[in-house]
Amino acid sequence: MRELLDDIDRWRSAGSRVAIARVVDIEGSGPRLPGAAMVVNEQGEVAGSVSGGCVEGAVVGEALAILRGEALPRVVTFGYSDDDAFAVGLTCGGIIRLFIEPLDW
Amino acid sequence: MxxxxxxxxxxxxxxxLVTTISGPNVGAKLLVTGTDTQGSLGDTELDRIAARDALAELExxxxxxxxYGPHGETTPEDLHGSAEVSVFIESWAPPPQMWIFGAVDFTAALAKVAKVLGYRVTVCDAREVFATRRRFPMADEVMVTWPTPVFDERGHTLGSRDAVCILTHDPKFDVPAVQGALATKVGYIGVMGSRTTHTKRLERLAEVGVDRPEQLARLMSPIGLDLGARTPEETAISICAEIIARRTGKVTPSLRDGEGPIHS
Known part of the structure; x- marks a missing residue:
């Protein structure tokens, strides 16, 4: 998140709302450790990453839905598991869980 | 917040930063520093337990x-088989420190690799002509000093995530550096030199009273993993790889635990 502070500040001071997705948990081989984060603003601009590029697209969609009020802040799981919510997998075969929420705090 | x-x-x-990610009050937050706690997860007892755990994670x-249970219960019996609140604790700790003693070619390479790994790097040498910012632009700090004052002044800031690498080869310098490092809680102490140098250094350390096995066991000397590294850059990788392996507890071939010449 350290590397995202400047983008977050710029977007927020320009009046744009921001959603943040953070890796909270990984199983097996995950490309990024807990705490890896990406931020998305209302215009769909993105900074940061939460995987090796495998799931970022899906995260942007989810983040925008949360900003529009169409979805609640929640944990989203990517990878091969029974409670798989998304068809997007990780090339490394691991599972990552992200918490996505509006950065309105 | x-x-x-x-x-x-x-x-x-x-x-x-503690964030509730499932259960009641999803998104609720607690900001925890060593001296202060802000915000709430919605339950006083849960706040207290989560803040305690956050400090441990931060450390x-x-x-x-x-x-946790809804009021911070942590044991399975108290939870009655179901965890009701999940929180994500994210910690931002200051970067780990690496102190490098000796301003030599290996130092520049090691400082570079350490920066890649996120260390705050301090280079120390008593010789003013060698310990210059120009030679070590990648270091966060270059100090012209003997080791003892540095350890006296800020040895207490070193902890398990930090590293001291002694690359001087000069007993005048590396004996006090080893003594200083051993008096701290630093997680890694590596000392450069051949096995012959190491044996001689052990004699000098014994002369100043450093001879207890539990002290000497902390020294990784010769420094680095047995990768067959030759250049300063390769050696820097072998040192940093050893630091990682010591932290993770993985079994890797350290030069210390082998025999014979380092370069064969």
Missing amino acids: YQELARLIRDEQPVA AGRSGVRH
């Missing part, structure tokens, strides 16, 4: 998910 968090992160102050420089 974000403003305060951003300020602390930018100032490199240790801080942990270790770790981030991860914890599960």
Whole structure:
């Protein structure tokens, strides 16, 4: 998140709302450790990453839905598991869980 | 709360952010520093337990998910088989430190690799002509000093995530550096030199009273993993790889535990 502070500040001071997705948990081989984060603003601009590029697209969609009020802040799981919510997998075969929420705090 | 968090992160102050990710009050937050707690997860007792755990995570420089009962219960019996609140504890610890003694070619390479790994790097040498910013632009700090005053002044800031690498080969310098490092809680102490140098150094250390097995066991000497490294850059990789392996507890071939010449 350290590397995202400047983008977050710029977007927020320009009046744009921001959603943040953070890796909270990984199983097996995950490309990024807990705490890896990406931020998305209302215009769909993105900074940061939460995987090796495998799931970022899906995260942007989810983040925008949360900003529009169409979805609640929640944990989203990517990878091969029974409670798989998304068809997007990780090339490394691991599972990552992200918490996505509006950065309105 | 974000403003305060951003300020602390930018100032490199240790801080942990606890966020409820499932259960009641999803999104509720607690901001925890060594001296202060802000916000609430919605239950006083849960706040107290989560803040305690956040401090422990912060100390270790770790981030991860914890599960509690609605009032901070942590044991399975108290939970009645179901965790009701999951929180994500994210910690921002200040970067680990690497102190490098000896301003030699290996130092520049090691400082570079250490920066890649996120260390705050300090280079120390008593010789003014060698310990210059121009030779070590990648270091965060270059000090012209003998080892003892540095350890006296700020040895107490070294902890398990930090490293001291002694590359001087000069007993005048590396004996006090080893003594200073052993008096701290630093997690890694590596000392450069051949096995012959190491044996001679052990004699000099014994002369100044450093001879207890539990002290000497902390020294990784010769420094680095047995990768067959030759150049300063390769040696830097072998040193940093050894630091990682010591932290993770993985079994890797350290030069210390082998025999015979380092370069064969």
